[in-house]
Structures are given as structure tokens and as C-alpha cells.
Amino acid sequence: MQAGLPEITVSRKSSAPGFxxxxxxxxxxxxxTRSLIAHGDAGTMELADEVVRIPASTYTDEALFEREKKQIFRRLPLxxxxxCELPNPGDYKAMDIAGVPLLLTRQxxxxxxxxxNMCTHRGNPVASGSGNATRFTCGYHGWTFKNDGALIGVASPQDFGAVDKAALCLTKFPVYESAGxxxxxLDPNSKLSIADYxxxxxxxxxxxxxKDWYLFSQRTLSGPNWKTAYDGYLDFYHLPVLHANTFGADFYNRANYYEYGPHQRLSTPSKFAIKVQSDDDGQIDLTKLSDEEIPDEVLVQGVWTIFPHISIASFYGGGxxxxxISQLFPGDKVGESFTTQFYVMEKKPSDEVAIKAAHEQFDFLEIVVRDEDYKTGKRQHEAxxxxxxxxxxxGRNERGGQVFHTWAAKLLEASDDDLVEMFAREAQREAAE
Known part of the structure; x- marks a missing residue:
């Protein structure tokens, strides 16, 4: 289970500012949630219309893989x-995505x-890693940029010659911040609205x-082909089999899917929620609660995927x-990917017991993904x-994978203008519903 949810959990008090x-x-x-409760009560799930076949070469074709990096990861919003990784003014991080060096800054x-992340003199990266800085100086010739991209210093200007600094700022990418x-x-000329997307x-x-949470820890894992890895985020079918030794052989394997363009939420049909931080153990029968009484944690349980590379799932570390938040990118070769796992928390743990419990939860998830999901994916790719x-x-019970591969194929072939029109329509359709 790529960062799936072990239980539908309910705390004594829930609070989600966004609501x-x-x-x-x-x-x-x-x-x-009412639909999930009804299906859980009836012992049913929503099914796709038919079993779908996907060419196996989709995962192994090297030419296709290179096109995916260009047409998907270098054109679509990521x-x-x-x-909370960049909470303060001056915070920055540098990263490479599909061959593109990116610099993010909090201004x-x-x-x-x-x-x-390329100096406009010779193209050398101006920053590496992460930290806090108001300016960046290129380590090759000493050109200096503010953290808003402006060129403010040319080394030995009397020798270099006259240049228009305003025309030599760092190249800007479209950026959008929402929902924390x-x-x-990664296309400075993109006309695709990220909000529409x-x-x-x-x-x-x-x-x-x-937006108010705390980044507790993060790490990066190596994985198989990016689509092989992403398939797992959209699949509860494998949970009681592949994860029998971690989550248990009686774990649920059903999911209903909710689509917003290419982005999907999957959640298990159930009428019960497990109590957490409660005076009494056990579970809550959600059919007996009014809409107002359903806790916020239940409303967001499940796995939330953001096409083409993000999975978000809730957990409780020590209560x-x-x-x-799993962030997946393609690697250098068709059979390689890497995933950065961010463990974010609603509140910063305040004592050693809570800190230890949060680390144990995060370490457990590493074992599940690294030693079960990704190890299996690598073997699958080799075969x-x-x-x-x-x-x-x-299968009909794997609609998430069907939707994902349909969108991947469609966006691979779409022109830049097609993308703009396509997602403008999707945004309008969702707003109307």
C-alpha cells in the first residue's frame, strides 16, 4: 500500500481549518462519505464497466519514457x-525534476x-540543497541574485562589460500555492492555468x-518505473496480499474512486470508524451520526492522488x-524512479514519547513502501x-488505474493549446457540478 490508510480513525476532537x-x-x-457508508453497510463497492488491458510496453519502452518526461513532467503543473517545507521568508530548496534544475524560494x-536554477551568465546552478537566504551567489564567477530572481551583482563589472541586469534575472516558472x-x-512559457489544472x-x-501543519521528517526512496510505482497508490486490491505481514491478511481490499480531472481520491467503503484518543476503545457506527457529527478526519480518510505523481494519506503517530505526502518523480532510466516522503503533522510533537511514536509510524511506512511496494515493483519491471x-x-475493481492510464495517454498526445482548452473545460465542469 503506497501510503494507504490503516484504519478510518477518529480523535476525540477534530479540527480542520479549511472546513x-x-x-x-x-x-x-x-x-x-455518505456514499462510502452506504456501500459499506451494504457490503458493496463501485465498479468500472469492464476489465481493461494496457500494453506491457507502457512500462518498459525507453522512447515512451523520454516522451513522458518531456510531455508530462516538463509541461504539467507538479x-x-x-x-510547511518553506514556512519562513528566505527559506529555499533546490531540486532536479526530469532534467530541469528548480529553485523554490519563500519571499x-x-x-x-x-x-x-541556472545562472544567466553560464548556466551554473546558483543554489543547492535547502536553507534560508536572501540572495544566491553563483559559485563559478560570483554573479549574485536576490531570492526573487533579480540579478543584483556582476563580478568585476568594469572588466566584464555593460549588461542589462533586468534582462538577466533568473528565469521564472509559473507557480501556485493552495491548500498548503x-x-x-517547468515551462516558463506555459499558458496552462494551474488552478484550472x-x-x-x-x-x-x-x-x-x-497550511498550518508542521514538517516532522522527510526522506527519499528509490523505486521502479514511475507508472509502476504510481499504480500502487491507486490500488487497494493488493493490500491484504502484499502487506499481509505488515497490515494483516484481513485488511480491506476495496475502494471507491472520485475523479477531479486526472486527480483521484480513493477510499474504502465502510460504515465504521476506529476511535483514537478516546476514553473508550472500539469503533463508531457512522450510520448513526448526523452530517454535523461526522468527524473531519473521517471526511478526508483514504488516499488522495494528484496527477501525475502525488499521494496523500492520513496517519496517527502516537495519537x-x-x-x-509521497512525491514521485521518474529517474534517469525507464525502470527507475525516486519518491520523497514528507511526514507532516497537524501539531509539532511536544515530548519525547510523542516524537518517538511519530518516528516509529514514519519508519513503519518506509518498510511498507520500500520493502514491499517498491521491491515488488522492481521485480515486476524486470519481468x-x-x-x-x-x-x-x-479489473473492474481497479478503476483508479484505468483512469490514470487513460489520462496519461491522453495528455502525452495533447498539444500545449489542447491542454489549456482541456483543463479550462474540466474546471468549468467541476465548478458547475
């Missing part, structure tokens, strides 16, 4: 950081900037309240509410590279 400002989002989440006014998450598009999905993600299997199957 207070977005009644429409809460109504949509209530509607989803969730590049949780807001004095609180906004976020996204820049091509930061998106950037999200199709209103960020309005639902607002319910987590991430403290948290979430693992598919034999070329002896023509198609892979996605």
Missing part, C-alpha cells in the same frame, strides 16, 4: 513542496517564487488544513494526527522487460 472557510467542500466530502511578502501545497510548471480538487484538499507479456490487466 470553516469552505462549506461547499464540506458538502462534497459529506456526500462522498506539486513541488508542501508549504519577503510570503509568496513563493519558482525559478530555473506548492505547484510549479487542479479542477477544484485543491478546494477539497484545503480540508486537511495543511497525533499526521499525513504522509516485464522480457517482452513476453503483451498486456497487463486492470
Amino acid at each position: 470553516e472557510d469552505n462549506d461547499m467542500s464540506r458538502e462534497q466530502l459529506i456526500e462522498m 506539486m513541488v513542496a508542501p508549504s 519577503r511578502d510570503g509568496s513563493v517564487g519558482a525559478y530555473l 501545497l506548492i505547484w510549479a510548471t 487542479l479542477c477544484g480538487y485543491d478546494g477539497l484538499l484545503e480540508a486537511f488544513g495543511f 497525533l494526527r499526521g499525513a504522509m 516485464l522487460q522480457s517482452g513476453l507479456m503483451k498486456d497487463v490487466l486492470f
Whole structure:
């Protein structure tokens, strides 16, 4: 289970700031939850119309992989950081995505900037790693830039010659911050609205309240082909089999899917929620609660995916509410990917017991993903590279994978203008519903 939810959990007191400002989002989440409760009570789930075949070469074709990096990861908005990774003015991080060096900065006014991390003199990166800085000096010739991208210093200007500094600022990328998450598009000339691309999905993600959360820990894991890895985030079917030794052989394997353009939420149909931080153990029968009584944690349970590379799922480390945000990128080769796991928490643990429990939860999730999901995915990829299997199957109970691969194929072929029109329509459709 790529960062799936072990239980539907309920604390004694729940609070998600996003709900207070977005009644429409809460109504949509209530509607989803009532559907999940009804299916859980009836012992049913929503099914796709048919079993779907996907060419096995989708995962192994090197030419296709290179096109995916260019057409998907270098054209579409990507969730590049949780807001709590850059909480203060001056905070920055540098990262490489599909061959593009990116620099993110939190500026004095609180906004976020996204820049091509290349000095406009010779192209050397001006920053590495992460930290806090108001300016960046290139380590090659000493040109200096403010953290808003402005060129403010040319070394030995009397020798270099006259230049227009305003024309030599760091190249800006489109950037968008919403719901406590930061998106950037790695095409400085992109006309695709990031808000349109999200199709209103960020309005639902607002319910987590991430903008006020704390980044507890993070790490990066190596994985298989990016689509092989992403398939797992959209699949509860494998949970009681692959994770029998971690989550248990009686774990649920059903999921209902909710689509917002290419972005999907999957959640298990159930009428019960497990109590956490409560005076009495046991579970709550959600069929007996009014809409107002359904806790916020229940409304956002499940796995939330943001196309093409993000998974978000809730957890409780030592009784403290948290979430693992998994950020997946393709590697250098078709059979490689890497995933940064961010463990964010609603509140910073305040004592050694809580800190230890949060670390134990995060370490447990590393074992599940690294030693079960990704280890299996790597073996799967090696087998598919034999070329002896023509198609892979996605069953009627695996609609998330069907939707994902349909969108991946469609966006791969879409022109830049197609993207603008496509997501403008999707955003309008979602707003009308």
C-alpha cells in the first residue's frame, strides 16, 4: 500500500481549518462519505464497466519514457513542496525534476517564487540543497541574485562589460500555492492555468488544513518505473496480499474512486470508524451520526492522488494526527524512479514519547513502501522487460488505474493549446457540478 490508510480513525476532537472557510467542500466530502457508508453497510463497492488491458510496453519502452518526461513532467503543473517545507521568508530548496534544475524560494511578502536554477551568465546552478537566504551567489564567477530572481551583482563589472541586469534575472516558472501545497510548471512559457489544472480538487484538499501543519521528517526512496510505482497508490486490491505481514491478511481490499480531472481520491467503503484518543476503545457506527457529527478526519480518510505523481494519506503517530505526502518523480532510466516522503503533522510533537511514536509510524511506512511496494515493483519491471507479456490487466475493481492510464495517454498526445482548452473545460465542469 503506497501510503494507504490503516484504519478510518477518529480523535476525540477534530479540527480542520479549511472546513470553516469552505462549506461547499464540506458538502462534497459529506456526500462522498455518505456514499462510502452506504456501500459499506451494504457490503458493496463501485465498479468500472469492464476489465481493461494496457500494453506491457507502457512500462518498459525507453522512447515512451523520454516522451513522458518531456510531455508530462516538463509541461504539467507538479506539486513541488508542501508549504510547511518553506514556512519562513528566505527559506529555499533546490531540486532536479526530469532534467530541469528548480529553485523554490519563500519571499519577503510570503509568496513563493519558482525559478530555473541556472545562472544567466553560464548556466551554473546558483543554489543547492535547502536553507534560508536572501540572495544566491553563483559559485563559478560570483554573479549574485536576490531570492526573487533579480540579478543584483556582476563580478568585476568594469572588466566584464555593460549588461542589462533586468534582462538577466533568473528565469521564472509559473507557480501556485493552495491548500498548503506548492505547484510549479517547468515551462516558463506555459499558458496552462494551474488552478484550472487542479479542477477544484485543491478546494477539497484545503480540508486537511495543511497550511498550518508542521514538517516532522522527510526522506527519499528509490523505486521502479514511475507508472509502476504510481499504480500502487491507486490500488487497494493488493493490500491484504502484499502487506499481509505488515497490515494483516484481513485488511480491506476495496475502494471507491472520485475523479477531479486526472486527480483521484480513493477510499474504502465502510460504515465504521476506529476511535483514537478516546476514553473508550472500539469503533463508531457512522450510520448513526448526523452530517454535523461526522468527524473531519473521517471526511478526508483514504488516499488522495494528484496527477501525475502525488499521494496523500492520513496517519496517527502516537495519537497525533499526521499525513504522509509521497512525491514521485521518474529517474534517469525507464525502470527507475525516486519518491520523497514528507511526514507532516497537524501539531509539532511536544515530548519525547510523542516524537518517538511519530518516528516509529514514519519508519513503519518506509518498510511498507520500500520493502514491499517498491521491491515488488522492481521485480515486476524486470519481468516485464522480457517482452513476453503483451498486456497487463486492470479489473473492474481497479478503476483508479484505468483512469490514470487513460489520462496519461491522453495528455502525452495533447498539444500545449489542447491542454489549456482541456483543463479550462474540466474546471468549468467541476465548478458547475
